[in-house]
Amino acid sequence: MLDTFLQQLANGVVGGVLYALFAVGLTLTFGILRVTNFAHGEFLMAGAFGAYALSILGLPFPLAVLGGGMFAAILGIVIERLTFRFTLNQPINGLVVSLGLIAILQNVAAKIVGTQPYFMTPAYPGVLDLGGVVLAWQRIATVAFGLSTIVGVWLLLKRTSLGRSLRALAIDPTATALMGVRTNALYSIAFGIGCAMAGVAGSLMAALFPLSPFMGAAPVAKGFIVIVLGSLGSIPGAIVGGLMLGIIEALGAGYISSAFRDGFGFVALILVLIVKPAGLFGVAERRA
Amino acid sequence: MMPNRRIAIAFAPWLALATLAVYVDLAGSDFLLHLAIVTAIYATLAMSLDFAFGYTGLFSIAHASLFGLGAYVAGLLIAELGLPPPLAILAGALFAALIGTIMVALFSRMEGPYFAIGSFAFGELVRIVLNEWRSLTHGPMGLVFPPQAGKFSFLWIEINFRDKRELFAVVAVLTAMVAGGLWLVLKSRLGGRMTYIRDDPNLAMSLGVNVFRTKLASFAISGFVAGLAGGLFGIYLQFVAPSLFSGLESVRLVMMVVIGGAGTLFGPIVGAALIVLLPQALRMDPTDSLIINGVILVLVVLFFPRGIVGSAHDFILRQLTPAGGGTIAPTAAATPERSGAP
Secondary structure: OHHHHHHHHHHHHHHHHHHHHHHHHHHHHHHHHOOOOOOHHHHHHHHHHHHHHHHHOOOOHHHHHHHHHHHHHHHHHHHHHHOHHHHOOOHHHHHHHHHHHHHHHHHHHHHHHOOOOEOOOOOOOOEEEOOOOEEEHHHHHHHHHHHHHHHHHHHHHHHOHHHHHHHHHHHOHHHHHHOOOOHHHHHHHHHHHHHHHHHHHHHHHHOOOOEOOOOOHHHHHHHHHHHHHOOOOOHHHHHHHHHHHHHHHHHHHHHOOOOOHHHHHHHHHHHHHHHOOOOOOOOHHHOO | OOHHHHHHHHHHHHHHHHHHHHHHHHHOOHHHHHHHHHHHHHHHHHHHHHHHHHHOOOOOOOHHHHHHHHHHHHHHHHHHHOOOHHHHHHHHHHHHHHHHHHHHHHOOOOOHHHHHHHHHHHHHHHHHHHHHOHHHHOHHHOEEOOHHHHEEEEOOEEEEOOOHHHHHHHHHHHHHHHHHHHHHHHHOHHHHHHHHHHHOHHHHHHOOOOHHHHHHHHHHHHHHHHHHHHHHHHHHHOEEOHHHHOHHHHHHHHHHHHHHOOOOOOHHHHHHHHHHHHHHHOOOOHHHHHHHHHHHHHHHHHHOOOHHHHHHHHHHHHHHOOOOOOOOOOOOOOOOOOOOOO
């Protein structure tokens, strides 16, 4: 009984770390570029295929993950320069652009790789048996890589001057520009970091789940649940929200209904929005 | 200004559209009728989204789900209770209106992108429920409408929904009624209040507009129309499945509204026609057409944020203004306005 619970909890944490990783990137682009990026999942997909290609070429898993993240980041920066750069003052326009990007990126990917699923061989086979609770090494690696990426970005934001500029940009773009910060480059960097995190999440997912051009659709829904649960624009909120969602889903699927697995998050989101429209960690001013 | 020319220009497109519809219904081939029916139904759906988004500023990504809900309720009422199709469609539309209103009530404090995210989650939830409630909806297999959904007779009227010519006549008349009805609402005081809320909710509130009630009313109308379109689509296909209103369907819907011109009522009709007909005209497969449509959407947002009809309207107005005649002040609810819409 307790074993089952701990097993569900462990599964929830693995999912939760992936959600958190993806959602931190999403909330970063929301906080800094004010883009509600519905196409964030497509960068996850791009990263996953990037990592897949690199692992086929024989690169070790950590390098493939890094490469997947970089591929997503470069793609993101190019797209930011072409589109979101021009919608900074109109959040709804940015949202509509991101919807268009979903259609473009998914179907361009489908043209390149086809629509059949791909499977990546796990880099770390075998399981860790903790007497009742069984964890695949690949999942443990996922948690390790995911957490270190989140911590890395966190340190970047909190401890470096680049991070300070980015945080300033999120609070007040005009004042930041007046302080002599080159905001134009920063927008690209922020979007690139966000996409890189999606790409890393995708690369990690690639070793656990099948890959397809449409694999980004489900995570983006989860990503929005997470960042609204944790308050839009808040990074600690996204981390806590991600872990919460992973655990809610694992326990809900285990104890209530596995068919409704994807529904629990939406129910939680709607409940939170009703009670606290600014999210669990939110201040009222953050809203609109 | 020259009022007569302006009126002529305002009515010319509608007249052309009506003529086209009559021509297609009388002389169109089976394939042309199919395209016309699908275009008209999507045009109705796109107008309903424009009503909520382009005029009240409620960016709903749940409209595809309301559309699906209308189709499911209509189909279930015909299959389980044996209701005549028109009543079932009406009930489906009312149910979609009710669900849409509940959603807006829940999310009434959220604006712009926040409302979009909330509605996205709500729409997904509706889709998951319809997908998983297998005993009622048959899940991903979809719901096949029973034979009695194919025809309707009342007094001397007898309509065979399986005949494309007869169905298109019904759909075209309903689309025209929806367009006219929405236009009248937009001209009414409710329409005025809606645009105030879109342009500046705080100002609207300070002027004594009941923001909550206005949002509810406008979304109830919008949801009703979306459900109506869904019921008609179900009757046309004699089938409904969750895949008919996936997330990508919501994206297509936004494309129709924004490319055609949000906040222009007529624009979504043009947008729907473009999205439905362009792949057919260019003989593209769905993958290519989604890429092209995505590119068009992005270009329209970046370069013509008022959409095809909005930009054309602006252009014509500029041509009509005598040289040196000063600026054109946007007036009344009938004239499409600039902000709120992308």
